[in-house]
Amino acid sequence: MEWATRLSGYDEAFDRDGFPREHYQTVVESLGALDNGQIKRRGQLQNISLRNQGITFNVYGADGGEERIFPFDFVPRVVPAHEWQIIERGLIQRVTALNLFLRDLYTEQKVLKDGLIPWDLILSRPEYVRQLMGVLPPHKVFTHVTGTDLVRDADGTYRVLEDNCRCPSGVSYVIENRNILQRTFPELFANYPVRPVRDYPDMLLEALEFVSPRKLRGGLIVVLSPGRANSAYFEHSFLAREMGVLLVEGSDLVVDGNHVFVRTTGGRRQVDVIYRRIDDEFLDPLVFRRDSVLGVPGLMNAYREGNVALANAPGAGVADDKAVYPYMPDVIRYYLGEEPILAQVSTYIGARPIDLKYILDNLDKLVVKQTDGAGGYGMLMGPFATKAEIEEYRKGVEAEPGRYIAQPLVEISAHPTYLEGKFVARRVDLRPYVVYGDRIKVLPGGLTRVALKDGSYVVNSSQGGGSKDTWVLEAPRPETNGDEEVNGDLDVNGGQD
Amino acid sequence: MLLARVAQSLYWLGRYLERAENANRHLLVARAFSLEFEGLDQTMARAEWQALLDTMPASGLAIPDTSARGTAVIKTMRSFLIDEENPVSVASSLNRARDNARTVNERLTREVVDYLNDGYRRLIAHREDEWNDAGRINEIAEETHGSILTILGAMENTLSRDEGWGYLKSGEAMERTQHTIFVLKARLPIMEHWAGGMDSPISHAAWRSVLRSVASLENYRQVHGPRFEEADVVRFLVFDSATPRSVNTGVRRIVGYLRSMASDGRNIPTAARCMGKAAAQLEFEEEEAMARESILPFLEDIQWQLVQTHEILTGEARSF
Numbered sequence: 001m002e003w004a005t006r007l008s009g010y011d012e013a014f015d016r017d018g019f020p021r022e023h024y025q026t027v028v029e030s031l032g033a034l035d036n037g038q039i040k041r042r043g044q045l046q047n048i049s050l051r052n053q054g055i056t057f058n059v060y061g062a063d064g065g066e067e068r069i070f071p072f073d074f075v076p077r078v079v080p081a082h083e084w085q086i087i088e089r090g091l092i093q094r095v096t097a098l099n100l101f102l103r104d105l106y107t108e109q110k111v112l113k114d115g116l117i118p119w120d121l122i123l124s125r126p127e128y129v130r131q132l133m134g135v136l137p138p139h140k141v142f143t144h145v146t147g148t149d150l151v152r153d154a155d156g157t158y159r160v161l162e163d164n165c166r167c168p169s170g171v172s173y174v175i176e177n178r179n180i181l182q183r184t185f186p187e188l189f190a191n192y193p194v195r196p197v198r199d200y201p202d203m204l205l206e207a208l209e210f211v212s213p214r215k216l217r218g219g220l221i222v223v224l225s226p227g228r229a230n231s232a233y234f235e236h237s238f239l240a241r242e243m244g245v246l247l248v249e250g251s252d253l254v255v256d257g258n259h260v261f262v263r264t265t266g267g268r269r270q271v272d273v274i275y276r277r278i279d280d281e282f283l284d285p286l287v288f289r290r291d292s293v294l295g296v297p298g299l300m301n302a303y304r305e306g307n308v309a310l311a312n313a314p315g316a317g318v319a320d321d322k323a324v325y326p327y328m329p330d331v332i333r334y335y336l337g338e339e340p341i342l343a344q345v346s347t348y349i350g351a352r353p354i355d356l357k358y359i360l361d362n363l364d365k366l367v368v369k370q371t372d373g374a375g376g377y378g379m380l381m382g383p384f385a386t387k388a389e390i391e392e393y394r395k396g397v398e399a400e401p402g403r404y405i406a407q408p409l410v411e412i413s414a415h416p417t418y419l420e421g422k423f424v425a426r427r428v429d430l431r432p433y434v435v436y437g438d439r440i441k442v443l444p445g446g447l448t449r450v451a452l453k454d455g456s457y458v459v460n461s462s463q464g465g466g467s468k469d470t471w472v473l474e475a476p477r478p479e480t481n482g483d484e485e486v487n488g489d490l491d492v493n494g495g496q497d
Numbered sequence: 498m499l500l501a502r503v504a505q506s507l508y509w510l511g512r513y514l515e516r517a518e519n520a521n522r523h524l525l526v527a528r529a530f531s532l533e534f535e536g537l538d539q540t541m542a543r544a545e546w547q548a549l550l551d552t553m554p555a556s557g558l559a560i561p562d563t564s565a566r567g568t569a570v571i572k573t574m575r576s577f578l579i580d581e582e583n584p585v586s587v588a589s590s591l592n593r594a595r596d597n598a599r600t601v602n603e604r605l606t607r608e609v610v611d612y613l614n615d616g617y618r619r620l621i622a623h624r625e626d627e628w629n630d631a632g633r634i635n636e637i638a639e640e641t642h643g644s645i646l647t648i649l650g651a652m653e654n655t656l657s658r659d660e661g662w663g664y665l666k667s668g669e670a671m672e673r674t675q676h677t678i679f680v681l682k683a684r685l686p687i688m689e690h691w692a693g694g695m696d697s698p699i700s701h702a703a704w705r706s707v708l709r710s711v712a713s714l715e716n717y718r719q720v721h722g723p724r725f726e727e728a729d730v731v732r733f734l735v736f737d738s739a740t741p742r743s744v745n746t747g748v749r750r751i752v753g754y755l756r757s758m759a760s761d762g763r764n765i766p767t768a769a770r771c772m773g774k775a776a777a778q779l780e781f782e783e784e785e786a787m788a789r790e791s792i793l794p795f796l797e798d799i800q801w802q803l804v805q806t807h808e809i810l811t812g813e814a815r816s817f
Binding site: 051052240252262263269 | 498499500501502504599600602603604605607610611612614615618660758759
């Protein structure tokens with residue numbers, strides 16, 4: 001079967017001459033050997049599996065809270081071990097720095113006093129929670145789960161596009177994509193040492209147990225969800241089920257004497273750790289939004305008193321604000337005294353007058369984002385926008401420049417994707433997940449999102465994106481004495497001939 | 498440990514699945530009986546549909562004209578299978594079961610979630626022309642019945658026997674027991690009305706249909722052989738302690754599940770007392786109830802206690 005033309009920029013699977021890269025060779029051969037009928041049947045099985053397991057997401061604004069399958073493309077993204085080692089080290093470095101930064105922002109504020117980041121930039125961020133000044137979470141961990149979006153530029157260099165320090169979603173798809181691919185294309189796995197991703201719930205549970213204020217065995221951990229109308233509800237119930245903990249909504253919890261309790265059929269039980277999938281502003285109507293019915297009145301008092309751990313910690317969102325992002329390389333140098341391992345994308349900040357002028361003069365060449373925007377909403381793709389769209393957007397930037405940042409269009413990498421009977425090149429990003437408990441661990445895999453529309457650079461599910469299974473390959477084992485290995489095998493198998 | 502909200506959803510999940518299974522089976526039985534008698538005795542054929550509609554009055558449907566070349570029957574079958582406006586249709590019950598399952602997904606296994614969604618999706622995926630084909634509708638009903646039994650089997654074989662199980666199964670037992678009572682309340686007046694004028698084969702067919710509509714024909718035969726006397730059938734469906742769909746078995750099951758439930762000391766004991774009284778009546782008042790002119794007042798009494806228990810169980814979430 002034919003593999004389609006490359007887009008401009010880096011192709012994950014094929015080199016400049018159109019030959020499969022070494023780590024893609026077997027995937028390309030195996031998939032190329034299948035005919036369209038076989039692929040179609042397996043695709044139908046995939047869709048049935050996705051629907052039957054309820055692996056769907058809700059689209060806000062769609063009719064009746066429409067539930068859609070997150071489209072899954074079966075061509076896996078393969079990340080060789082040597083590339084992953086760099087990503088892993090870079091993410092550990094970055095998450096370490098992010099947590100030191102957050103600890104500093106809510107205590108001494110040395111980074112502001114030393115002038116590395118302007119005071120007004122931090123203090124004007126809605127994600128900066130002044131009420132939590134001086135309040136440190138258990139073990140000083142702010143971001144128990146971080147999802148960092150990476151893209152690959154035209155040279156093949158991985159670059160951080162943004163960090164997600166609040167409630168990064170998508171990890172359930174990482175696990176389910178692997179399950180589905182193993183069911184429908186088992187032959188693909190035969191020749192690859194793919195590192196498993198199914199232990200993520202255990203990783204997360206360990207991290208949550210680590211921050212429990214009461215060091216009792218099996219302190220009570222719950223997942224707090226806004227409820228089934230939320231776009232990521234499947235993931236909330238998935239994680240609760242896989243970790244074997246309660247899935248609760250705000251109305252299931254009550255605060256009494258600055259302790260949090262869950263209402264059970266057997267009466268109230270004290271809660272130790274809340275893995276919350278609710279944004280800060282909805283957590284506690286007594287502190288944040290008064291009209292919130294999703295949160296728990298008094299929760300922040302219990303948190304301040306150290307009686308309950310919240311993961312991620314409230315106020316952590318300031319670290320992933322798009323206006324703070326340009327300062328991250330300096331933040332890493334400041335706290336760790338190291339050069340950043342992972343590059344990022346050059347960024348212009350609307351709040352900085354010189355940058356603002358550049359942004360306004362080059363709207364047609366830049367990708368402009370709202371600092372508090374997410375999911376591809378509220379974004380201007382300058383090179384693809386009409387004049388009218390640009391002029392309309394300009395009004396917003398001029399009115400509130402502090403709400404905007406801009407970046408040059410990155411020619412993000414492309415990956416073969418099966419669409420309408422052909423393998424075509426579509427742009428992808430990668431969101432690995434970093435869990436911080438007693439130490440920082442990176443899940444060997446991640447959510448590869450793919451822009452299914454031809455020529456599109458936007459990979460978000462809400463904007464028509466899909467996802468892929470991401471294979472991180474095990475590093476080749478060092479050479480050992482062959483005789484010893486054979487003996488070991490004999491012992492394990494109970495003595496073969 | 499179980500959230501009060503989750504307990505209630507599990508209870509309703511059990512009820513709706515059982516309701517779907519009851520409606521599906523009862524529909525197949527009514528269709529089979531009506532086919533057997535359409536050419537012989539239109540009144541009997543219509544009476545079978547009447548019994549179905551009386552058992553599930555919420556359907557709001559009229560008795561189909563069994564002589565109209567099957568069109569009206571097809572319409573009724575379609576409504577009972579797929580019409581989500583019909584609150585007792587199989588699709589409606591399965592969808593409500595899915596709604597409840599979605600809110601307690603973390604308490605269920607992958608198998609249960611998978612088969613539940615699959616069963617519902619397969620049912621609603623049939624094409625319009627299939628719904629107009631009398632033969633195909635029968636097949637769809639049989640396939641759907643198989644799907645529902647698969648879901649129930651997955652639950653039986655994969656879920657933990659914890660407190661949540663008690664709520665799930667008490668919902669199932671509540672729905673099942675009430676269904677058996679509804680069947681008897683709908684059938685007995687019809688059977689009594691015709692008792693004098695019915696030939697033995699017709700009478701036997703009618704009693705077989707009653708027993709099949711509560712999945713008890715084979716179990717009944719093991720106890721009473723090929724004889725179908727009203728007193729035997731009634732005694733079997735109300736008092737037998739071995740058959741899974743008798744009123745007695747249902748009530749005792751609920752008593753057992755109530756014992757496994759935690760309580761803050763207010764509601765569960767009240768429900769347990771209520772069901773304990775019903776269980777005692779079923780154990781000690783059998784002869785007295787059977788000696789009366791009609792068993793129906795006795796069943797009304799049991800049903801009243803079931804309704805009270807249901808209200809306590811579903812009010813549980815509100816009481817915390």
